[in-house]
Amino acid sequence: MRHVSTNRPFVIRRGASLWPACQKWSASHLKSIMGDEPVNVAITPHGNADSVLQIPREDGEEPLSLFVKPYETMEPFSEVLDTIRTQQILNASPRPPSPVRYLQTQNDNLRNEYTKLFSDLPSSVPFARIALQKPPDAINFWLGNSYSTTALHKDNYENVYVQVLGKKHFVLLPPVEAPCVNERAILSATYRPVPEALSSTPATGDPSLSATVVPHIDEPLTYTPFCTWDPDVPHRNTTPFSSLSQPIRVTLEPGDMLYLPALWYHKVGQSCNEEGICCAVNYWYDLEFGGGFWSMAAFVRSAGLLALPEHNHNGDTKTEERKVPSQ
Amino acid sequence: MRHVSTNRPFVIRRGASLWPACQKWSASHLKSIMGDEPVNVAITPHGNADSVLQIPREDGEEPLSLFVKPYETMEPFSEVLDTIRTQQILNASPRPPSPVRYLQTQNDNLRNEYTKLFSDLPSSVPFARIALQKPPDAINFWLGNSYSTTALHKDNYENVYVQVLGKKHFVLLPPVEAPCVNERAILSATYRPVPEALSSTPATGDPSLSATVVPHIDEPLTYTPFCTWDPDVPHRNTTPFSSLSQPIRVTLEPGDMLYLPALWYHKVGQSCNEEGICCAVNYWYDLEFGGGFWSMAAFVRSAGLLALPEHNHNGDTKTEERKVPSQ
Numbered sequence: 001m002r003h004v005s006t007n008r009p010f011v012i013r014r015g016a017s018l019w020p021a022c023q024k025w026s027a028s029h030l031k032s033i034m035g036d037e038p039v040n041v042a043i044t045p046h047g048n049a050d051s052v053l054q055i056p057r058e059d060g061e062e063p064l065s066l067f068v069k070p071y072e073t074m075e076p077f078s079e080v081l082d083t084i085r086t087q088q089i090l091n092a093s094p095r096p097p098s099p100v101r102y103l104q105t106q107n108d109n110l111r112n113e114y115t116k117l118f119s120d121l122p123s124s125v126p127f128a129r130i131a132l133q134k135p136p137d138a139i140n141f142w143l144g145n146s147y148s149t150t151a152l153h154k155d156n157y158e159n160v161y162v163q164v165l166g167k168k169h170f171v172l173l174p175p176v177e178a179p180c181v182n183e184r185a186i187l188s189a190t191y192r193p194v195p196e197a198l199s200s201t202p203a204t205g206d207p208s209l210s211a212t213v214v215p216h217i218d219e220p221l222t223y224t225p226f227c228t229w230d231p232d233v234p235h236r237n238t239t240p241f242s243s244l245s246q247p248i249r250v251t252l253e254p255g256d257m258l259y260l261p262a263l264w265y266h267k268v269g270q271s272c273n274e275e276g277i278c279c280a281v282n283y284w285y286d287l288e289f290g291g292g293f294w295s296m297a298a299f300v301r302s303a304g305l306l307a308l309p310e311h312n313h314n315g316d317t318k319t320e321e322r323k324v325p326s327q
Numbered sequence: 328m329r330h331v332s333t334n335r336p337f338v339i340r341r342g343a344s345l346w347p348a349c350q351k352w353s354a355s356h357l358k359s360i361m362g363d364e365p366v367n368v369a370i371t372p373h374g375n376a377d378s379v380l381q382i383p384r385e386d387g388e389e390p391l392s393l394f395v396k397p398y399e400t401m402e403p404f405s406e407v408l409d410t411i412r413t414q415q416i417l418n419a420s421p422r423p424p425s426p427v428r429y430l431q432t433q434n435d436n437l438r439n440e441y442t443k444l445f446s447d448l449p450s451s452v453p454f455a456r457i458a459l460q461k462p463p464d465a466i467n468f469w470l471g472n473s474y475s476t477t478a479l480h481k482d483n484y485e486n487v488y489v490q491v492l493g494k495k496h497f498v499l500l501p502p503v504e505a506p507c508v509n510e511r512a513i514l515s516a517t518y519r520p521v522p523e524a525l526s527s528t529p530a531t532g533d534p535s536l537s538a539t540v541v542p543h544i545d546e547p548l549t550y551t552p553f554c555t556w557d558p559d560v561p562h563r564n565t566t567p568f569s570s571l572s573q574p575i576r577v578t579l580e581p582g583d584m585l586y587l588p589a590l591w592y593h594k595v596g597q598s599c600n601e602e603g604i605c606c607a608v609n610y611w612y613d614l615e616f617g618g619g620f621w622s623m624a625a626f627v628r629s630a631g632l633l634a635l636p637e638h639n640h641n642g643d644t645k646t647e648e649r650k651v652p653s654q
Contacts, residue, residue: 002460005332006618133329176619176626291333292503296623299503303630 001131004158007261007293009172009248012127016162017255020120025164027085027275030143033116034077040105040113041080042070043213044191047100047144051151052186052228053215067186067224070102071193071213081143081277088145088276099213102148108138110281117141125160125257125283132158138284143277150268152181152227157284159260163252166271166278170258171231172248173265175297179304180245181265182237185223189215231267239308252280262287263297328458331485334588334620336499336575339454343489344582347447352491354412354602357470360443361404367432367440368407369397370540371518374427374471378478379513379555380542394513394551397429398520398540408470408604415472415603423474426540431475435465437608444468452487452584452610459485465611470604477595479508479554484611486587490579493598493605497585498558499575500592502624506631507572508592509564512550516542558594566635579607589614590624 003010016022042049049070054063080101091097103109110118124136137157152171161168173180191213228237231247252258254273260266270278287294305311330337343349369376376397381390407428418424437445451463464484479498488495500507518540555564558574579585581600587593597605614621632638 001328006615006620008618174619176622288333291335292501292620292624293333295503296627297619299627299630300623303626 001127003259004128004131004261007175007263009250009261009264010259011250011252012257012259013253014255015257016164019122019162019255021117021164021281022162022255024120025117025279027081027277030117030279031078031081034081034114036076036078037113037116038074039077039080039103040072040109041075042072042102042104043099043193044068044070044102044148045096045099045213047096047102047147047149049102049104049148049150050153051149052226053189055215065184065186065228066189066215066217067226068215069188069190071191075101084143084145085276087147088272096147100145100147102142102144104140104142104144104148106138106140108140110139110141114141121281125162128158128160128259128283128285132285132288134285136283137286140282140284142280142282144270145276145278146269146271148270148278150266152230152265152267154263154265155284156262156287158262158287159258160283160285161252161258161260162281162283163254163256163258164279164281165254165275166273167254168252168278168280169269169271170248170250170252170260171267172250172260173231173245175263175265176300177241177245177265178297178301179239179241179307180229181227182229182239182242182308183225183301183305184228186226186228188218188222188224190218192216227265239304241304241307262293328454330586331455331458331588334502334590336577336588336591337586338577338579339584339586340580341582342584343491346449346489346582348444348491348608349489349582351447352444352606354408354604357444357606358405358408361408361441363403363405364440364443365401366404366407366430367399367436368402369399369429369431370426370520371395371397371429371475372423372426372540374423374429374474374476376429376431376475376477377480378476379553380516382542392511392513392555393516393542393544394553395542396515396517398518402428411470411472412603414474415599427472427474429469429471429475431467431469431471433465433467435467437466437468441468448608452489455485455487455586455610455612459612459615461612463610464613467609467611469607469609471597472603472605473596473598475597475605477593479557479592479594481590481592482611483589483614485589485614486585487610487612488579488585488587489608489610490581490583490585491606491608492581492602493600494581495579495605495607496596496598497575497577497579497587498594499577499587500558500572502590502592503627504568504572504592505624505628506566506568506634507556508554509556509566509569509635510552510628510632511555513553513555515545515549515551517545519543554592566631568631568634589620 051068053066053068055066056063080103084101087096087098194212194214229242231245272278380393380395382393383390407430410428414423414425521539521541556569558572599605
């Protein structure tokens, strides 16, 4: 509770290791419980859900930046699980040979799609229930392989992240580093399957399993504020403040619990267990808007945006990367 | 503890009413305990300790701003008490007819000068001991009359303020309002007695009791960062942001306890009980420098200073009001 009050992250090593989920879950157990239940699956070409994609253009033009969301479709759980495992186990390449599937709905899916698994989890995290004095707004199930990554972003939530199978690799930045992350309003797009690819891939019974997906710009045109600086590629897409960032890196092992405070930027990668999967759950609690935290963090973010060089001399702002509106 | 964690003030009405100090103290009781013990007394012409004074200058020049500190001297407690009471009871004028005395050392005086009174107080405030997890850095005794005021300022402390006799009138501004208070580096001065006044006032046994004090500029020249905007005179000495301030006003009655969070700006006036005195104690606890609070509050303050009009075009900054250095 004292850590939560200062908005500082911490890990409770093995803090969830006695939860039934951490004791019982495995690929075969999950398959036996969920069976062929249809679940929402996010499909991307490179494991890049909710991230910025650079589209090259001809004639020396600047590449087009797109904020791409995954293609979402319903598939039987057991088939998705097998595809995720097979892709992981049969390939050693750093680039995925086929579209990447990730179960990552983040819409309170454990109390909806995955009700059958929810009985292996507490309805709230004890320390968070006491420190935050509210029930969770959402409890989410995550299952993917090492090809899926989550790009640097922040959430307006207090977050408790519990690793069940495999490992998660977090890069964390505090809210005061908002001026480092080069937040831009990026033209939004969504992956869609290519119809020709669908008809020309008879290898598996379900053509969508190997379908190629390509980005389509959303209509009407919308712009999503998103980080364009990557702490793992620190010399590209910098602001004048990026070099001052002091990222914190932490890896969660099975049974570990991370308190990820509200408004902390986080980038997440994962590695799989011997079954070829990575599985986690997280609890989101609404953040405290009273007191000075929210207003001061919002001010730091706005000041960082106003301090960007193109704000002070007109003409060189790219049309597809607009100034981020204050929220 | 939950209020403390969000840096929000609160009052516990009658929260200290069972403390021995609130049960036993009165002018006569204090006199009987402290007797003629010498105590440090702050003397000012208008009750204006630690405040900004405007000195008129000739030939249409801008007035000179001085940050004046009180003349401090040692006097017997019983005499100071009598002077404070007499001045309050015998005068109805809004301006004091003679120099104003205020016992306000703020140097942990209850565990030093006023040890004899400290046994009527707890060594820490229970809720603060638990919420802040540290002992107080200082416990202070305050005794004055309605002529004494404390100008708008902030402290790098968590503060618990307990009213014992009379009333205190607080005006409170959160740290995020730093850009409203027009903080300036003001030339520092200290009140000193006028020697002629000393020799020409034979009315009382002790000439210092009616001595006139005048400000002397400190040497070497020093500048003190201080608020120059007054929420009770809101159209004078404004910044572009002062009109956005939303001051909170609260009056403490005897036995009331105020939690005044770290870095909140406060201006304090007082009214006396029927004995002609106002008496309070306060507990200072070190603030939490970990987490984002201190760094974000410091950033808001710095941004406010940089946004002042004279920062953007040179030449019209008064020499005696320099840009406040970041701390």
